[in-house]
Amino acid sequence: MLCEKCKKNSAEVAVHEVVMGEERELYVCKACAGLSDEAKLAELVGLLFDMAVKAESGAVKRLGDLRCPACGITRSEFRKKERLGCWKCYEAFGVELEAMIRDMHRGGEHIGKLPQRERELQAREKLEGELRQAVATQHFEEAARLRDELNCLSGRTLNCKERVPNVAK
Amino acid sequence: MLQSSQSGVAGAAVIGGVQPRVILSSRVRLARNLKDEHFPDWATAEERKALLERLVPQVMWASEDAQARFFDMSTIAEREREVLKERWLVSSDLLKRSDGAGVVVAHGEALAVMINEEDHVRIQSIHQGLSLMQCWEEADALDTSLDPILPYAFSGRLGYLTACPSNVGTGMRASVMVHLPGLRLTGDIDPVIKALERLNLNVRGTSGEGSMAAGLRFQVSNQGTLGMSEQAVIETLEHVARKIEQQEIAARLRVLRDAPTVFEDCLCRSLAMLKSARLMRADEALDYLSAIRMGMEMGMVRGVGLSRLEELAMVVLPGHMQNFFDAELDPDERDERRANLLGESFAACEIESKLIHESALRLRTARRQ
Ligand SMILES: [Zn+2]
Ligand SMILES: [Zn+2]
Numbered sequence: 001m002l003c004e005k006c007k008k009n010s011a012e013v014a015v016h017e018v019v020m021g022e023e024r025e026l027y028v029c030k031a032c033a034g035l036s037d038e039a040k041l042a043e044l045v046g047l048l049f050d051m052a053v054k055a056e057s058g059a060v061k062r063l064g065d066l067r068c069p070a071c072g073i074t075r076s077e078f079r080k081k082e083r084l085g086c087w088k089c090y091e092a093f094g095v096e097l098e099a100m101i102r103d104m105h106r107g108g109e110h111i112g113k114l115p116q117r118e119r120e121l122q123a124r125e126k127l128e129g130e131l132r133q134a135v136a137t138q139h140f141e142e143a144a145r146l147r148d149e150l151n152c153l154s155g156r157t158l159n160c161k162e163r164v165p166n167v168a169k
Numbered sequence: 170m171l172q173s174s175q176s177g178v179a180g181a182a183v184i185g186g187v188q189p190r191v192i193l194s195s196r197v198r199l200a201r202n203l204k205d206e207h208f209p210d211w212a213t214a215e216e217r218k219a220l221l222e223r224l225v226p227q228v229m230w231a232s233e234d235a236q237a238r239f240f241d242m243s244t245i246a247e248r249e250r251e252v253l254k255e256r257w258l259v260s261s262d263l264l265k266r267s268d269g270a271g272v273v274v275a276h277g278e279a280l281a282v283m284i285n286e287e288d289h290v291r292i293q294s295i296h297q298g299l300s301l302m303q304c305w306e307e308a309d310a311l312d313t314s315l316d317p318i319l320p321y322a323f324s325g326r327l328g329y330l331t332a333c334p335s336n337v338g339t340g341m342r343a344s345v346m347v348h349l350p351g352l353r354l355t356g357d358i359d360p361v362i363k364a365l366e367r368l369n370l371n372v373r374g375t376s377g378e379g380s381m382a383a384g385l386r387f388q389v390s391n392q393g394t395l396g397m398s399e400q401a402v403i404e405t406l407e408h409v410a411r412k413i414e415q416q417e418i419a420a421r422l423r424v425l426r427d428a429p430t431v432f433e434d435c436l437c438r439s440l441a442m443l444k445s446a447r448l449m450r451a452d453e454a455l456d457y458l459s460a461i462r463m464g465m466e467m468g469m470v471r472g473v474g475l476s477r478l479e480e481l482a483m484v485v486l487p488g489h490m491q492n493f494f495d496a497e498l499d500p501d502e503r504d505e506r507r508a509n510l511l512g513e514s515f516a517a518c519e520i521e522s523k524l525i526h527e528s529a530l531r532l533r534t535a536r537r538q
Contacts (some may be wrong), residue, residue: 004452005374008359048323071207071234083287085211087204087322090337097334101327106333106369107396113309120492124268167238 003029068092189466191414197304200340203292208332217269231314237275251488338395350463351421384455429529436464450510472518
């Protein structure tokens with residue numbers, strides 16, 4: 001008969017497993033009898049981690065069992081649970097994570113939705129850059145408009161609503 | 170590998186079959202976390218409970234649904250937990266977390282927000298058929314409402330920061346559930362899965378647990394979350410889903426045309442089991458229902474409707490079975506009642522054997538012309 005898990009290979013062994021909340025005896029192929037998904041994932045994460053450590057061995061050796069200053073979890077704890085402790089862990093374990101992230105994703109930088117605060121921050125930085133440029137090149141009318149827009153972003157001008165369409169232009 | 174989609178469409182016209190629904194449902198999940206809070210796996214039970222208490226009213230408000238319901242994993246009955254999972258409203262991971270974890274369900278069951286699963290917040294939107302853009306828009310809208318009141322953990326370079334580095338960036342998993350009994354009959358499931366994996370897509374069998382492809386339903390989702398916008402991921406997946414659909418339809422027609430007896434045998438065996446078995450497991454039942462569904466979508470099954478079939482595919486699951494009979498049933502009792510229920514439901518069902526062979530003939534004739 002066919003393996004009850006992958007339904008591709010022929011079944012060779014019986015295993016006991018919880019299927020849809022019920023314990024069952026399943027006849028499966030050798031591959032499916034081997035590792036559960038979770039075990040496979042654990043193995044992969046461990047492997048990526050080892051690769052990262054090897055690649056950056058100099059840096060990592062010096063760091064020893066690094067600890068995130070914000071949440072207190074150590075690198076080996078992270079490795080064991082495969083879950084980070086807090087958002088600051090991304091800075092604390094930067095070196096290892098860098099390599100893991102490179103292997104897990106196609107791109108290295110975020111493209112997509114931004115939180116509102118971040119969007120405003122980026123809009124502000126862009127306007128500030130343009131303002132500096134306008135002043136440097138003595139385009140003062142343009143500079144005044146950009147300054148108003150910046151004021152508008154920080155809510156310092158009262159008649160903002162009338163000026164908002166300018167932002168879209 | 171298979172014939173082109175054109176011949177699939179033409180073939181469907183030749184036999185006058187209904188349009189098969191290969192893409193059963195679409196889903197978008199967004200992972201979000203808060204700054205200055207331990208991620209759930211490292212938080213204490215007290216921290217999780219405090220955060221849950223804080224988040225529930227915020228999520229209820231943001232859902233914009235006065236009928237939104239909250240299920241607390243620490244107080245919910247065992248049977249109800251199963252039902253939530255079988256309806257894809259919670260993950261098995263959430264069910265393992267009893268203290269300080271729960272789910273808010275809104276807009277029927279289209280929206281579900283898990284709190285303190287692997288990440289602090291996991292927004293999920295599900296719709297029938299190929300509707301990824303709608304799912305994204307609804308999940309996105311809820312996220313946008315939560316954004317000003319929740320200090321999200323975010324980095325300019327890595328995007329939304331998640332408990333597992335595999336979700337950083339958009340934090341988005343988009344997936345479609347596809348039903349592939351035809352590709353199973355032609356033996357093409359493997360090459361299709363390999364092709365999808367080369368496209369950086371993840372393919373899993375769907376069932377309550379693990380990676381079994383119960384009922385030949387597969388979940389196809391994006392692999393990476395960093396370096397590609399939400400829209401780009403969704404467009405790719407939508408495109409791929411349509412291709413899978415074409416291949417599946419082509420495969421069904423090819424089996425019907427070239428091996429009508431194989432097709433007929435698959436339907437007749439499945440129906441015989443549904444009609445006559447005295448004990449039946451849930452995963453087994455899903456496999457037989459899958460075959461009947463394929464036959465029905467090709468116009469080759471009489472006596473039972475598609476909506477009844479879809480209902481049964483839900484009722485046979487362990488949690489739903491116990492709700493249906495309103496009793497705590499052990500697995501053996503469930504197998505017996507399940508078999509009886511299916512026996513009654515399919516008593517009047519028949520396979521259109523004559524039509525199968527006539528259609529095969531018409532398909533072969535159409536091909537020669
Ligand atoms: Zn197998
Ligand atoms: Zn940390």
